Amino acid sequence: MEPISRRRALQLGGLGLAGVLAGGLGLAWQGSRGTRFDAAAGAELSEPSVLASSGGELALELTAAEGNLPVAGCRARVLGFNGGVPGPTLHVRPGDRLRVTLRNRLTEPTNLHLHGLHVSPAGNGDNPFLRIEPGQDFDYEYRLPDTHPPGMYWYHPHHHHLVADQIFGGLYGAVIVDDIDPVPVTRERVLVIADLTLDDAGRIAPASTMDRMLGREGNLVLVNGQLRPTMTAAPGTRERWRIVNACVSRYLRLRLDGQQLRLLGLDSGRLTEPRPVEEIVLAGGNRADLLVSTTVGSAQLLTLPVDRGTTGMMDMGMMDRGDRDDTSPPDGEATGTVLATVEVAGAAAAQPAPVPPQPAPRDLRRETVAATRTFTLGVGMGMGTGMGAGGMRFTIDGREYDPDRTDHTVRVGTVEEWTLINDSPMEHSLHLHVWPMQLLRTGGREVTEIIWQDVVNIPARNRVTVRVAFDDYPGRTVYHCHILDHEDLGMMGVIEAR
Numbered sequence: 001m002e003p004i005s006r007r008r009a010l011q012l013g014g015l016g017l018a019g020v021l022a023g024g025l026g027l028a029w030q031g032s033r034g035t036r037f038d039a040a041a042g043a044e045l046s047e048p049s050v051l052a053s054s055g056g057e058l059a060l061e062l063t064a065a066e067g068n069l070p071v072a073g074c075r076a077r078v079l080g081f082n083g084g085v086p087g088p089t090l091h092v093r094p095g096d097r098l099r100v101t102l103r104n105r106l107t108e109p110t111n112l113h114l115h116g117l118h119v120s121p122a123g124n125g126d127n128p129f130l131r132i133e134p135g136q137d138f139d140y141e142y143r144l145p146d147t148h149p150p151g152m153y154w155y156h157p158h159h160h161h162l163v164a165d166q167i168f169g170g171l172y173g174a175v176i177v178d179d180i181d182p183v184p185v186t187r188e189r190v191l192v193i194a195d196l197t198l199d200d201a202g203r204i205a206p207a208s209t210m211d212r213m214l215g216r217e218g219n220l221v222l223v224n225g226q227l228r229p230t231m232t233a234a235p236g237t238r239e240r241w242r243i244v245n246a247c248v249s250r251y252l253r254l255r256l257d258g259q260q261l262r263l264l265g266l267d268s269g270r271l272t273e274p275r276p277v278e279e280i281v282l283a284g285g286n287r288a289d290l291l292v293s294t295t296v297g298s299a300q301l302l303t304l305p306v307d308r309g310t311t312g313m314m315d316m317g318m319m320d321r322g323d324r325d326d327t328s329p330p331d332g333e334a335t336g337t338v339l340a341t342v343e344v345a346g347a348a349a350a351q352p353a354p355v356p357p358q359p360a361p362r363d364l365r366r367e368t369v370a371a372t373r374t375f376t377l378g379v380g381m382g383m384g385t386g387m388g389a390g391g392m393r394f395t396i397d398g399r400e401y402d403p404d405r406t407d408h409t410v411r412v413g414t415v416e417e418w419t420l421i422n423d424s425p426m427e428h429s430l431h432l433h434v435w436p437m438q439l440l441r442t443g444g445r446e447v448t449e450i451i452w453q454d455v456v457n458i459p460a461r462n463r464v465t466v467r468v469a470f471d472d473y474p475g476r477t478v479y480h481c482h483i484l485d486h487e488d489l490g491m492m493g494v495i496e497a498r
């Protein structure tokens with residue numbers, strides 16, 4: 001115990017007086033709820049187990065079940081895939097066949113979504129309409145195209161009404177599509193960031209109506225299921241961090257002051273040349289492919305607060321956010337939340353070879369647009385069908401999700417331009433399954449680089465323009481707000497490509 005408490009003392013010292021003062025509320029929280037978690041913080045980062053394809057195929061079983069699983073250094077009553085939080089990391093290559101037998105050992109229906117992968121949504125592919133009942137098994141099969149972009153993806157359940165609860169409970173894991181020509185680095189790390197609230201009995205705290213409307217944020221922010229783990233490295237190395245924001249609703253604004261960061265890619269999009277960055281904002285579901293060049297010293301990976309706005313009812317004084325304050329993370333609003341510590345010490349390591357230029361991505365701005373559409377995300381008064389919506393309706397184009405209704409039909413082989421409008425005083429995002437989106441304009445600003453994302457943030461009372469290439473894969477799938485509480489409340493629509 002002694003080394004850990006010393007580390008904690010060092011962390012508090014590092015924050016300085018300002019941190020201690022700003023953390024006044026946070027320290028109270030630690031006293032009442034956080035102590036046993038703090039005792040477990042600081043352990044060396046561990047990574048999920050790895051399952052890799054060979055001979056063009058990866059076949060595996062994923063069992064979704066509740067259990068007493070290691071989380072935040074304790075045993076907690078949470079959900080996991082194959083007994084882990086996160087589940088195993090899957091490594092596949094372009095052209096591979098991926099076969100997953102999903103075993104539902106939960107007490108409620110579930111299913112599986114491969115977030116960001118460009119695979120067919122039909123049949124037993126990446127089909128969000130499937131419903132796997134408790135006790136049932138289901139065989140999924142996915143075929144990645146030979147041209148599939150390498151990068152970081154992830155998997156999680158996608159059964160409407162239960163998506164947020166099941167991911168918050170611990171059901172998520174990483175998928176990596178390996179590079180054909182590996183990027184030269186000293187080491188790679190997978191960092192799956194997710195948040196969670198546990199009650200005093202070590203169970204997942206249920207979300208209130210207000211939590212669902214705002215988009216719940218857990219009071220523990222975990223990296224690979226750990227609380228504030230430590231990473232160690234020699235100076236002069238180049239690490240590749242593959243980061244996924246698996247939080248149900250929380251946006252991450254990541255900083256690692258004192259180390260040099262370069263962004264290699266975001267979601268399935270790869271920059272032609274890594275770009276130096278000071279911080280990265282990831283909406284829920286976004287991934288960052290990050291190069292970290294190490295310098296001697298100790299650095300903290302922080303997430304700074306992101307203001308996602310309010311529902312509007314609060315603006316009118318009908319509700320307030322009050323009950324959230326006593327569960328704020330311990331590091332306070334101003335200083336951010338420490339996610340991990342990087343200790344760089346020892347003899348300097350050999351520099352890896354330079355990063356070769358990456359292939360130039362496709363640019364849809366040069367292509368012919370076959371159709372334009374608008375999608376308006378809104379929050380309004382009225383009794384919705386969304387469970388626990390507190391008299392608010394979360395809609396796209398004025399409608400709540402109906403799996404039996406096809407909202408948009410697109411033609412395979414065409415490029416479309418979409419304007420995504422946020423008609424509410426809070427942030428929303430749009431995630432389109434199967435097909436990534438190229439950003440053209442956001443918040444009135446032209447995007448000059450070629451940026452491809454599969455989750456796009458739409459700022460409050462603002463709009464974003466994207467283009468989508470429906471090159472292949474006839475079938476029905478969904479688009480939705482990736483603040484997953486909003487999705488469960490109805491902010492989702494159905495698209496069919498034919």
Ligand SMILES: [Cu+2]
Binds near residue numbers: 429481482483
């Ligand atoms: Cu939303």
